[in-house]
Structure formats: C-alpha cells, structure tokens
Amino acid sequence: MVPHLVTALTGPINELEQRVLDSMPAIERWFRLEWMEHTPPFYCSVDVRNAGFKLAPVDTDLFPSGWNNLTPSMLPLAVQAAMAAIEKICPEARNLLIIPQNDLRSASYLTNLSQMCRIFHMAGLHVRLGSINPDVKKSTLLKLPDGETMTLEPVIRTRGRVGVKDFDPCTILLNNDLVAGVPGILEDLSEQYLLPPLHASWSTRRRSTHFKTYEEVAKRFGKLIGVDAWLINPMFDRCGGIDLATADGVEALTARVDTLLAKVKKKYKEYGIKEKPFVVVKADNLGSNAGLMSVRDSKEVAALALKACAVAGHPFHGVLELILQEGVLTLERMNDAVAEPVVYMMDRYVVGGFYRIHAERGMDEDLNAPGSSYVSLAFDQSTHLPQLGVRPGASAPNRFYMYGVVGRLAMLAASYELESTDPHAERYD
Amino acid sequence: MVPHLVTALTGPINELEQRVLDSMPAIERWFRLEWMEHTPPFYCSVDVRNAGFKLAPVDTDLFPSGWNNLTPSMLPLAVQAAMAAIEKICPEARNLLIIPQNDLRSASYLTNLSQMCRIFHMAGLHVRLGSINPDVKKSTLLKLPDGETMTLEPVIRTRGRVGVKDFDPCTILLNNDLVAGVPGILEDLSEQYLLPPLHASWSTRRRSTHFKTYEEVAKRFGKLIGVDAWLINPMFDRCGGIDLATADGVEALTARVDTLLAKVKKKYKEYGIKEKPFVVVKADNLGSNAGLMSVRDSKEVAALALKACAVAGHPFHGVLELILQEGVLTLERMNDAVAEPVVYMMDRYVVGGFYRIHAERGMDEDLNAPGSSYVSLAFDQSTHLPQLGVRPGASAPNRFYMYGVVGRLAMLAASYELESTDPHAERYD
Numbered sequence: 042m043v044p045h046l047v048t049a050l051t052g053p054i055n056e057l058e059q060r061v062l063d064s065m066p067a068i069e070r071w072f073r074l075e076w077m078e079h080t081p082p083f084y085c086s087v088d089v090r091n092a093g094f095k096l097a098p099v100d101t102d103l104f105p106s107g108w109n110n111l112t113p114s115m116l117p118l119a120v121q122a123a124m125a126a127i128e129k130i131c132p133e134a135r136n137l138l139i140i141p142q143n144d145l146r147s148a149s150y151l152t153n154l155s156q157m158c159r160i161f162h163m164a165g166l167h168v169r170l171g172s173i174n175p176d177v178k179k180s181t182l183l184k185l186p187d188g189e190t191m192t193l194e195p196v197i198r199t200r201g202r203v204g205v206k207d208f209d210p211c212t213i214l215l216n217n218d219l220v221a222g223v224p225g226i227l228e229d230l231s232e233q234y235l236l237p238p239l240h241a242s243w244s245t246r247r248r249s250t251h252f253k254t255y256e257e258v259a260k261r262f263g264k265l266i267g268v269d270a271w272l273i274n275p276m277f278d279r280c281g282g283i284d285l286a287t288a289d290g291v292e293a294l295t296a297r298v299d300t301l302l303a304k305v306k307k308k309y310k311e312y313g314i315k316e317k318p319f320v321v322v323k324a325d326n327l328g329s330n331a332g333l334m335s336v337r338d339s340k341e342v343a344a345l346a347l348k349a350c351a352v353a354g355h356p357f358h359g360v361l362e363l364i365l366q367e368g369v370l371t372l373e374r375m376n377d378a379v380a381e382p383v384v385y386m387m388d389r390y391v392v393g394g395f396y397r398i399h400a401e402r403g404m405d406e407d408l409n410a411p412g413s414s415y416v417s418l419a420f421d422q423s424t425h426l427p428q429l430g431v432r433p434g435a436s437a438p439n440r441f442y443m444y445g446v447v448g449r450l451a452m453l454a455a456s457y458e459l460e461s462t463d464p465h466a467e468r469y470d
Numbered sequence: 471m472v473p474h475l476v477t478a479l480t481g482p483i484n485e486l487e488q489r490v491l492d493s494m495p496a497i498e499r500w501f502r503l504e505w506m507e508h509t510p511p512f513y514c515s516v517d518v519r520n521a522g523f524k525l526a527p528v529d530t531d532l533f534p535s536g537w538n539n540l541t542p543s544m545l546p547l548a549v550q551a552a553m554a555a556i557e558k559i560c561p562e563a564r565n566l567l568i569i570p571q572n573d574l575r576s577a578s579y580l581t582n583l584s585q586m587c588r589i590f591h592m593a594g595l596h597v598r599l600g601s602i603n604p605d606v607k608k609s610t611l612l613k614l615p616d617g618e619t620m621t622l623e624p625v626i627r628t629r630g631r632v633g634v635k636d637f638d639p640c641t642i643l644l645n646n647d648l649v650a651g652v653p654g655i656l657e658d659l660s661e662q663y664l665l666p667p668l669h670a671s672w673s674t675r676r677r678s679t680h681f682k683t684y685e686e687v688a689k690r691f692g693k694l695i696g697v698d699a700w701l702i703n704p705m706f707d708r709c710g711g712i713d714l715a716t717a718d719g720v721e722a723l724t725a726r727v728d729t730l731l732a733k734v735k736k737k738y739k740e741y742g743i744k745e746k747p748f749v750v751v752k753a754d755n756l757g758s759n760a761g762l763m764s765v766r767d768s769k770e771v772a773a774l775a776l777k778a779c780a781v782a783g784h785p786f787h788g789v790l791e792l793i794l795q796e797g798v799l800t801l802e803r804m805n806d807a808v809a810e811p812v813v814y815m816m817d818r819y820v821v822g823g824f825y826r827i828h829a830e831r832g833m834d835e836d837l838n839a840p841g842s843s844y845v846s847l848a849f850d851q852s853t854h855l856p857q858l859g860v861r862p863g864a865s866a867p868n869r870f871y872m873y874g875v876v877g878r879l880a881m882l883a884a885s886y887e888l889e890s891t892d893p894h895a896e897r898y899d
Contacts, residue, residue: 066564069553069594073561114543121550121819124498132502135495165498390550 057096057272061443064266071265072389072449079456081389083126083214083236087448088397089382090369094314096443097275097369098451099321101251103241104218104328106142107395108160109152111385115393116160119385123164126388130234131211137166138203138210140196140227142217143174148186155185157216171196171205173217173224180206201231212236218243218328240462241455243328248364249279250462255454262450273447276304276367279325283361285346294346294363298322299339301365319368324356332356335368382441384448391445486525486701490872493695500694501818501878508885510818512555512643512665516877517826518811519798523743525872526704526798527880528750530680532670533647533757535571536824537589538581540814544822545589548814552593555817559663560640566595567632567639569625569656571646572603577615584614586645600625600634602646602653609635630660641665647672647757669891670884672757677793678708679891684883691879702876705733705796708754712790714775723775723792727751728768730794748797753785761785764797811870813877820874 061068086105087098111119127134139161141154158168170183170193183191194205203226204210212234219227219242227239239245256274263270280297284290298320305318319337322345332355334345349357357363373380373396380396460466490497515534516527540548556563568590570583587597599612599622612620623634632655633639641663648656648671656668668674685703692699709726713719727749734747748766751774761784763774778786786792802809802825809825889895 066591066594066596070562070564073553073557073563073594076557077561118546118550121547124502124819125554128502128505132506133499134502135499162495165495165502167495390553 057268058439058443060266060268061446062439065442067265068262068446071262072453075453075456076389079453079460081386081452082241082455082459083130084385084387085452085455086386087384087451089384089444089447090371091373091382091440091444092316092370093372094312095272095369096447097273098255098447099275099366099369100248101255101451101455102218102328103237103246103455104216105385106150106153106216107383108156108385109149110383110395111156111393116163118390119160119387119392120163122387122390122392123160125390127164127166127212129388130236134211135167136208136210136212137161137168138171138196138205138208138213139168140171140173140213140215140217141193143172143176143221145172145183145193151183151185151191152187154183154216155189155191157214158191161214167208169194169205169208169210171203171213173226196226198226201229202233203227203230215242220244220328238459238463240464241459243326245462246458247279247325247362248323248366249277249325251451251454251458252277252364252366254457254461255451258450258454258457271308273450275369276301276308278365280363280365281325281361283363284359285357285361286350286359290361291343291346294322295339295342297365298336298342301367302336302339305367316370321366321368323364323366325362325364327356382444384444386448386452389449389452391448394441394444394448486697487868487872489695489697490875491868494871496694497875500691501882504882504885505818508882508889510815510881511670511884511888512559513814513816514881514884515815516813516880518813518873518876519800520802520811520869520873521745521799522801523741524701524798525876526702527684527876528704528795528798529677530684530880530884531647531757532666532675532884533645534814535579535582535645536812537585537814538578539812539824540585540822545592547819548589548816548821549592551816551819551821552589554819556593556595556641558817559665563640564596565633565637565639565641566590566597567600567625567634567637567642568597569600569602569642569644569646570622572601572605574601574612574622580612580614580620581616583612583645584618584620586643587620590643596637598623598634598637598639600632600642602655625655627655630658631662632656632659644671649673649757667888667892669893670888672755674891675887676708676754676791677752677795678706678754680880680883680887681706681793681795683886683890684880687879687883687886700737702879704798705730705737707794709792709794710754710790712792713788714786714790715779715788720772720775723751724768724771726794727765727771730796731765731768734796745799750795750797752793752795754791754793756785811873813873815877815881818878818881820877823870823873823877 082103084103084105086102086107088100088102090097090099108119139154139157142150145151154170158170161168170191172193173196177193177195179195181193183193185191194208196203197205202209203213210233213230214236219239222244223239223242227235252275256270256277259270259274263273278297278301280294283294285294301320302318305320308314309316309318317337319335321333321335323333332349334349336342336345346357349355371379371381373382378398380398382394383397384394385392511532513532513534515531515536517529517531519526519528537548568583568586571579574580583599587599590597599620601622602625606622606624608624610622612622614620623637625632626634631638632642639662642659643665648668651673652668652671656664681704685699688699688703692702707726707730709723712723714723730749731747734749737743738745738747746766748764750762750764752762761778763778763786765771765774775786778784800808800810802811807827809827811823812826813823814821
C-alpha cells in the first residue's frame with residue numbers, strides 16, 4: 042500500500058524534488074565521499090516536515106526506537122545494513138548487548154526491542170538485553186503484546202567491561218538516551234565498543250549544536266544541487282540561561298522569538314508564501330520530552346511561559362537551555378490526520394520509515410506526543426527508490442527518496458556534531 | 471507469495487537445516503572474517519540443487535543475467551548492496567559502463583540489462599551500455615518488451631581506458647562471459663576498474679578449479695557446523711584432453727564415469743539413500759552452453775558420445791576439457807514442474823533469488839536449457855531471513871536462508887578461485 046499523500050504540491054517543493062532526482066548520481070557520490078571522511082552514527086531516525094514549499098528535518102534521534110513500525114519487507118534492508126555496520130566496527134563480533142530504556146512499561150517500546158533483537162540476531166549475533174536501571178536486580182521476563190517473552194538481565198561491570206551474567210559482549214548498543222545523566226557503570230569502558238558513544242546522549246547533546254552543523258551541511262548540499270539551503274534548513278536560535286518564572290526571562294525569550302519570526306517572515310515574503318510563520322520552542326538538552334511549544338506571535342510567550350510554570354514537572358521549569366526553531370508546517374495528511382514522515386537509518390543506509398500521525402494535532406504542532414490517536418504507518422515497501430521520469434509531486438517513491446536524502450543530511454550533521462563534541466577527539470586548532 | 475516447496479523433507483536435509491539455523495551467528499561471523507581476507511566477486515548467481523538428502527551448488531555464474539527475475543521488493547536490497555560494493559571499489563565513481571553480451575536478441579536478456587541499469591542508477595551512478603561486438607558500429611536503440619528503449623553504443627578505446635562517446639567511466643562492469651576469448655579492446659586497461667576481472671571470464675575459468683576451491687570451502691564449513699561436507703559438496707573429477715570421436719576417448723571417459731559413480735554409490739550406501747546415482751558431464755571451460763549430459767550408467771557414455779559427435783556445433787566436439795560432477799537430484803517442484811533455486815548475490819550480500827523451472831525436464835537433468843516451459847519464479851520477498859524456532863523443513867524462509875548460505879559458500883569459493891588464477895597476483899610459494 043502506498044500511503045496517499047495529500048501534500049500541497051506547490052512550486053518550490055516540486056522544484057526541489059526535481060533537482061534532487063536530477064542530481065541523484067551527484068548526491069549519492071557526495072554522500073559516499075562524506076562517509077569516507079566521517080563516521081555515520083550507528084543508527085538514527087529523523088523527523089521530517091514537509092510544508093509544501095519547504096522540507097526540513099526537525100529532530101534527529103540517535104537512540105531511535107520504533108523499529109517495530111517498519112514493515113516486514115523493510116527488515117531485510119535493516120539486517121543488511123546491520124551486517125555492514127558490524128563488519129566495519131567489529132567483524133569478529135559474536136555477542137551484542139542491547140541496553141534499553143530504564144522505563145519498560147510501554148508495550149510498543151517492548152515490541153521495538155524485540156524487533157531490534159531480531160534485526161541483530163539475523164545479522165548474525167547473539168543478542169541479550171541488559172538493563173542499567175538500578176531497580177532491575179535479577180533476570181526478569183518481559184511479556185510482549187503478542188505473547189512472546191524476552192529476558193532482561195541486570196548489567197554487570199567487571200573492570201573495563203560490562204555484560205550480563207555469562208555473556209561478554211564485544212559491542213554494546215545503547216537504546217537509552219541517558220537523559221538523566223551517564224551512569225558510572227558505562228563510564229571508562231576500555232575494551233568494548235559502546236554505540237552510540239556516551240557523548241551522543243542527552244547529557245552532552247544540544248539540539249542547537251546539531252542544527253548548527255545541519256545548517257552547514259545544508260548550505261553545502263544546497264550549493265551542490267543549486268537550491269537555496271533554506272528550502273531544507275529550519276532557521277534556529279539558541280537561548281540559554283533563561284528562567285521563565287521571571288519577567289526578565291519571559292522578556293528575553295519574547296525578544297528572541299520576535300527576531301526569529303521576523304527572519305522567517307522575510308523568507309516567506311521572498312518566496313511569496315501566504316502562511317503564518319511560527320516558531321517552535323524546545324529544550325535544547327532534553328530528548329523526547331523536550332516540552333515543545335509553538336508560537337505564532339511573540340506576545341503569546343508570556344502566557345505559554347505561565348502555563349509551563351504551572352505544570353509540575355514541565356521541562357521548562359527552572360533555568361533553561363532553549364532552542365527556538367523555525368516552525369515547519371506539515372501539509373501531509375493520512376486519512377485526514379496530520380502526518381509527519383520519520384526516516385530510519387542504520388550505518389549510512391536508509392532502511393525505511395513511517396508516518397507519525399496525530400489526528401488531534403494541528404499542522405503546526407509537534408506530533409511526537411502521547412495521544413491515543415497516535416499511530417504509525419509504514420512507508421510503501423519500495424520506500425526510497427525513486428521512479429525516474431515521473432513528474433515531481435506525482436510519485437510517493439520519489440517523495441520518499443527526497444525524505445531519505447534529507448534524513449541522510451541530518452545523519453551527516455549528527456556525524457559532524459559527534460566529532461565536534463567527542464571528548465577523546467584529537468584537536469588540531 | 472511463498473513458493474510452495476514440495477521437497478522430500480527426509481532426515482539429512484532437515485538435520486542440515488537445523489544445524490545451519492542453530493549455527494547462524496557462527497556462520498555469519500565466519501563469513502565476515504572470510505571477507506576481511508578475501509574479496510567477493512562483484513556479483514554472482516549460484517544454481518543450487520536440493521536432493522532432499524543433500525544440498526549443493528552445481529554452477530556459479532560470475533556474469534549473472536536474470537536480474538529481471540527478482541521481485542520489486544528485492545530491488546532495494548540489490549541497490550543497497552550495489553552502494554556498498556561501489557563504495558569499496560571506487561567511492562569517487564560517477565560513471566559506470568556496462569558491457570553486455572554480444573548477442574542481444576533475447577527479450578529476457580534485454581529486460582535483465584534494463585534492470586541492471588536501474589540498480590546501478592539507483593545506487594547513484596550514471597550508467598551507459600557499451601558493446602564490444604564488432605558489428606555494433608554506431609549508437610543503436612534497443613527496444614524492450616515493455617516498450618521502453620535503451621541506447622547501446624560501441625565501446626571506444628583510448629590508451630589505457632575504454633568508454634563510449636563523451637562518457638569516461640571509472641568502472642566497467644562486464645555482463646559478458648567472453649567465452650569466445652578476451653577481446654584486445656579490454657586488455658591492459660591501466661586506469662579503470664574492470665569488474666569482474668578478465669580472468670573471471672570463460673577464457674580462463676575452469677569449472678574444475680571452482681569446484682576444487684569449493685570442496686575446500688565446504689570442508690572447512692562442514693567442520694564449523696559439524697556436518698559431513700559431502701552433504702553440501704558435489705564430488706567431481708576433471709578429464710582433460712579427451713576426443714569423444716575416438717574409441718580411446720570414449721573408453722577413458724567411461725572409466726572416469728565409472729569411478730565417480732562408484733564413489734557416489736558408496737556415499738549413498740553410507741546414508742542409506744535408495745536413489746540411483748548419476749554423473750553429469752559438462753565442458754570444463756564453457757559458460758552457459760556447456761553441453762551437459764547426465765549419465766546413470768557408464769555403459770551409456772558411448773551412445774551419448776555418438777550423439778554429441780553427430781550434432782553440428784555440439785560443445786563436446788573435438789578435443790575436450792570435461793568435468794564430471796556428481797549429479798544432485800532436485801526434488802523441488804513448483805506446480806508439478808522440476809524447480810532449481812538460483813541465488814543472486816552482490817558484493818557479499820544475498821539480494822534475492824528465484825526458481826528456475828522446466829516442466830519438460832526430469833529431476834536429474836540440467837534446467838539451464840532453452841525451452842518454452844522455462845520460467846522463473848521469484849522467492850518470497852523476505853527471502854533469506856530465517857524464521858527462528860520453526861521446525862526444519864516447515865518454513866520456506868528457513869530453507870531460503872540455507873540456500874543463501876550455500877550460495878555464499880560458492881561465492882567464497884569463486885573468490886579463492888579468482889585469487890588462484892589472477893595473473894597479476896603476487897605469489898609466495
């Protein structure tokens with residue numbers, strides 16, 4: 042089934058699609074050369090928004106879950122990519138330890154874990170699940186919605202290595218963004234591959250660093266295919282040390298929102314776009330629960346700040362590191378619900394993707410939020426292979442290829458980002 | 471659609487399947503380590519025969535056509551494998567020249583060419599078709615059965631490089647087994663990658679060399695998973711310098727057939743196999759038209775020799791290099807027709823496969839023969855990903871995984887074979 046795309050197929054995005062298709066060999070060669078110099082993150086997923094006139098990544102997850110949302114026909118691609126990744130990192134690997142999130146109450150997350158185990162087992166590894174949750178003190182049976190079970194074991198540290206009982210992995214795969222901080226048990230591992238590295242976790246990551254490197258990648262890519270980088274790049278601003286409980290904090294944020302909105306307006310004018318611009322405010326240093334708010338007018342900041350301060354545990358409490366990002370509308374619809382494509386990658390390959398759908402949210406709101414109407418819909422099986430010669434906007438595979446290109450640009454940005462934040466990197470300043 | 475396998479699921483093959491599944495991580499690791507030391511052929515296809523009690527490759531094609539027989543869902547896998555292959559060989563590649571067979575009268579072969587162009591174009595290359603057929607003197611339009619067209623151009627040589635007009639490729643992909651000899655235009659290319667190399671063509675290749683290296687690979691693999699290598703290895707004998715038009719020649723071949731049949735009989739006895747053994751005689755140094763004959767009794771050799779000598783242009787004319795191969799029954803059936811699985815690989819990945827079916831042939835005959843009843847049936851989309859926990863013989867994917875393992879063993883043998891026949895290899899004798 043090819044998802045029916047109800048995208049406003051207006052000028053610029055079709056031009057972009059045409060450019061991307063025409064430049065396919067140049068684009069693939071460019072990525073090949075980039076991956077000669079830079080190491081792709083082990084895996085990642087990228088949320089993409091398609092505004093009809095603009096297509097941009099809005100978030101890059103270096104600890105992606107949701108692998109269960111890929112279709113069975115995408116599985117061989119993921120397995121093949123996993124084989125390629127393992128071959129590069131540790132061809133002698135026998136054992137892989139997956140460290141999941143600490144909170145395992147979500148049935149959907151458990152299904153994701155099961156799918157991850159399946160992928161790496163099929164790539165030829167013995168796979169075990171090890172928890173770093175201090176509450177997990179003994180081997181525990183996890184029950185999946187389909188009735189299957191998986192065994193979760195407490196992670197054990199022995200000098201420079203971690204593992205679980207009677208299982209010594211050569212590689213440890215983190216599926217836990219460590220937003221609460223890096224636990225001692227994972228620090229200073231000297232003899233094992235920990236992937237992604239600790240500085241990919243939210244204890245080090247900043248969205249603003251990612252989008253800074255993305256901006257540079259987008260500019261170079263824009264030059265390569267001859268398009269304005271803004272068409273694929275969301276503008277942003279960083280806003281650190283703000284306390285929204287104070288008038289000064291609210292004022293400072295208001296001013297920043299104002300400035301960014303003005304920049305977006307200018308661009309909209311340049312392209313004759315009639316939509317109302319908006320800005321998305323998120324925590325710069327938090328993973329999934331980044332507490333997003335959409336602001337169409339800087340006057341709204343005060344009310345939104347008040348609301349944030351009133352909610353216990355809201356991520357915008359206290360002194361904040363914030364990122365303001367140009368809001369990118371999503372004009373895609375699946376069965377009348379607002380949809381946002383999510384692109385999944387392993388090693389340097391796009392292995393699939395799906396639509397995140399939220400019937401109760403608007404086209405300028407974040408869709409990565411809890412809600413009973415949240416569903417995932419896998420892309421068509423042929424995903425990212427373009428149909429050549431089909432006019433822009435008319436072919437789902439061509440649109441998906443473009444999503445795959447933008448996803449890989451964000452992945453490349455993540456690679457630069459991880460290089461720049463690597464505490465062990467040699468510097469040649 | 472999962473092809474319905476009517477395989478005689480008797481003891482040994484199910485035991486083998488179980489061993490292969492149980493040893494999956496060890497097998498995958500073994501292949502990873504092998505590919506660290508040895509270069510896989512750029513692409514290849516392997517004909518596999520499943521006798522119920524034995525599973526073995528019977529031919530390895532290093533210039534595979536038939537890519538059009540893979541299903542659309544296998545295409546992304548082939549593209550991803552092509553990307554991996556190109557990245558290793560020439561990451562800076564922009565242009566790829568495909569050199570097809572000289573004879574382009576087959577519509578099915580043209581469809582194969584079109585599919586190959588599609589795969590490499592999607593992997594990010596500019597692809598052109600260049601002919602080394604001296605009769606192709608100018609750019610020619612090839613008409614595909616679906617109405618599409620492709621352009622075939624004469625190959626031009628300029629010092630150390632070949633190309634077509636206004637197109638200078640970095641890599642040249644041969645889809646022509648050069649059985650008539652290596653043309654001068656392809657010799658001594660100094661600045662381009664020619665894949666597969668010239669010594670992979672039938673002007674250098676000998677089946678007996680391939681099956682000698684395969685035997686060694688099979689023995690090591692048998693040790694790895696703890697099975698008798700014979701279960702995956704067809705015994706063979708080489709028989710050079712024979713002239714079937716002479717009584718001496720017939721006598722010599724008769725004696726060799728007798729000896730090999732006796733060896734097969736001994737093995738059948740050991741395993742309690744009631745089938746009648748047979749031996750297949752093929753040209754040792756010819757590609758697709760290797761003129762096979764199946765011999766159940768050495769007394770038949772004289773009659774078969776007479777028949778071969780009576781047919782004008784029969785490959786068994788004159789002085790011959792022959793290989794005698796233990797015949798492997800195929801007990802697989804598709805809609806009552808005898809079926810033989812063909813496994814397709816690119817770089818080190820299994821990317822798909824199909825069944826070669828020939829309703830008019832018996833289970834002990836070669837199926838790679840012309841005939842109106844020859845059809846291809848693609849494997850199920852999930853091909854080579856095993857279903858774990860399913861009892862042996864009950865799951866098509868598990869059977870396909872095993873076919874993929876045997877296909878890769880033959881590919882590994884081809885890698886050793888090409889190393890041993892490489893005229894430019896450094897020798898450390």
